[in-house]
Amino acid sequence: MSSRLTGDETALWQAAARVLDANWTGTATVPSPGLYPHQWSLDSAFAVMGLARHRRDRAERELRSLFRGQWADGLLPHLVFNDTLPRNGYFPDAGLWHRGSVSRHAPQGVRTSGLTSPPLQALAALRLHESASPPEAERSRDFLRVLYPRLAAQHRYLAEARDLSGSGLVAICHPWESGLDNSPAWDRPLGALRLPPAAYSPGRTPRDLPTGEDYDRYVHLVALLRARDYDPAYIRDDHPFVIEDPLFNAAYLVSEHALAEIAVLAGADPAPHRARAERVHAALLDHLWDAEQGCFRARDLRDGRLLPVVTIASFAPLLDPDLPAANVRRLVDLLLSARFAGAAGYPVPTCDIQAPAFDRGGHWRGPTWINTNWLVWHGALAHGHTVVADLLYGSTLRLVRQSGFREFFDPFDGTGRGGHDHSWSAALVLDLLGARRAPRAA
Numbered sequence: 010m011s012s013r014l015t016g017d018e019t020a021l022w023q024a025a026a027r028v029l030d031a032n033w034t035g036t037a038t039v040p041s042p043g044l045y046p047h048q049w050s051l052d053s054a055f056a057v058m059g060l061a062r063h064r065r066d067r068a069e070r071e072l073r074s075l076f077r078g079q080w081a082d083g084l085l086p087h088l089v090f091n092d093t094l095p096r097n098g099y100f101p102d103a104g105l106w107h108r109g110s111v112s113r114h115a116p117q118g119v120r121t122s123g124l125t126s127p128p129l130q131a132l133a134a135l136r137l138h139e140s141a142s143p144p145e146a147e148r149s150r151d152f153l154r155v156l157y158p159r160l161a162a163q164h165r166y167l168a169e170a171r172d173l174s175g176s177g178l179v180a181i182c183h184p185w186e187s188g189l190d191n192s193p194a195w196d197r198p199l200g201a202l203r204l205p206p207a208a209y210s211p212g213r214t215p216r217d218l219p220t221g222e223d224y225d226r227y228v229h230l231v232a233l234l235r236a237r238d239y240d241p242a243y244i245r246d247d248h249p250f251v252i253e254d255p256l257f258n259a260a261y262l263v264s265e266h267a268l269a270e271i272a273v274l275a276g277a278d279p280a281p282h283r284a285r286a287e288r289v290h291a292a293l294l295d296h297l298w299d300a301e302q303g304c305f306r307a308r309d310l311r312d313g314r315l316l317p318v319v320t321i322a323s324f325a326p327l328l329d330p331d332l333p334a335a336n337v338r339r340l341v342d343l344l345l346s347a348r349f350a351g352a353a354g355y356p357v358p359t360c361d362i363q364a365p366a367f368d369r370g371g372h373w374r375g376p377t378w379i380n381t382n383w384l385v386w387h388g389a390l391a392h393g394h395t396v397v398a399d400l401l402y403g404s405t406l407r408l409v410r411q412s413g414f415r416e417f418f419d420p421f422d423g424t425g426r427g428g429h430d431h432s433w434s435a436a437l438v439l440d441l442l443g444a445r446r447a448p449r450a451a
């Protein structure tokens with residue numbers, strides 16, 4: 010593959026940069042104009058990876074803006090609200106997360122959610138540094154020295170408050186923490202919830218298993234957490250939804266590796282981060298690997314069972330640089346099979362195509378997303394699987410050439426769905442295009 014952008018790729022680069030420019034608020038990047046008007050932490054992590062190729066100054070401001078919402082206990086909220094917008098301009102608005110007094114851990118003067126999300130910020134910060142040119146390298150290291158304590162606190166919160174089984178894996182307490190909100194992986198634990206009798210869905214026909222459109226369950230989980238002030242002891246002992254998710258933990262692991270490198274650059278001790286990464290590596294294999302299916306599956310801590318549906322999250326542990334070759338081979342075989350990329354014209358679908366829950370238009374229940382393609386691409390490269398990486402590179406660029414920078418895409422015909430001019434779609438296309446030729450900071 011040539012190290013120079015072709016004319017077509019140059020046009021694609023310029024179009025992606027225009028999307029990020031249009032979605033920039035002055036302090037952060039909104040995911041999509043009008044549709045998602047606030048700052049989401051996972052979206053910001055991906056935005057930073059694209060801004061690193063386009064506007065380094067904005068990438069740094071993006072991270073600073075996000076971490077102003079960090080809680081005193083280290084939790085990095087999955088959502089930081091834009092206070093210039095009407096309070097009821099988006100659901101769920103800030104009022105959902107705090108009733109009466111704000112949590113004792115929440116920051117003063119910044120409205121946030123009470124959940125977190127896959128912790129990719131350290132990886133994004135390291136990739137921002139690695140994209141710096143030699144003249145920018147020292148300033149980049151200075152920025153990492155400032156950011157490092159915040160990143161370390163974020164990871165310390167996860168290790169101390171969310172390692173509910175003591176295995177090293179961290180647990181999510183709400184589907185919105187997974188990054189794959191309405192994934193069919195969550196149907197079983199959501200279906201087991203006992204909802205209050207009236208307030209949430211008057212007149213609706215009860216369903217045993219939700220499809221992600223049933224916000225009653227999502228709101229009920231938030232209400233339970235809010236009533237206990239997001240207490241880790243409550244989450245550990247009594248909260249009904251606690252899941253060890255392979256995608257969340259793979260993000261945690263790869264960011265611990267990144268944080269170890271940042272620690273060295275910041276003059277701190279990398280050993281704790283390397284030790285945590287080793288624990289997560291071992292626990293992923295011990296607790297979430299399904300030898301029969303040849304993939305990783307989420308585990309419900311309330312009943313100790315692996316959740317039945319295989320989704321795109323099953324491939325996220327490819328981000329682990331130490332994943333054994335035999336496990337990598339099984340994952341690649343499944344990825345290329347007729348259950349995923351082998352039967353999709355525009356891979357990779359986010360749910361097993363052969364699963365009853367598969368829905369080609371249902372957000373995280375089947376469509377192809379640029380960000381999940383990017384995660385698998387990044388993991389495939391780390392393990393030297395250039396055929397898989399090239400497949401994902403080509404199919405991802407083909408999606409945006411055909412349908413633009415949409416939120417998600419039909420995996421069979423590539424039709425764009427959801428929001429238009431989606432920031433992480435544009436940002437990660439910039440990263441894909443720029444990864445081949447970017448300089449590496451010392």
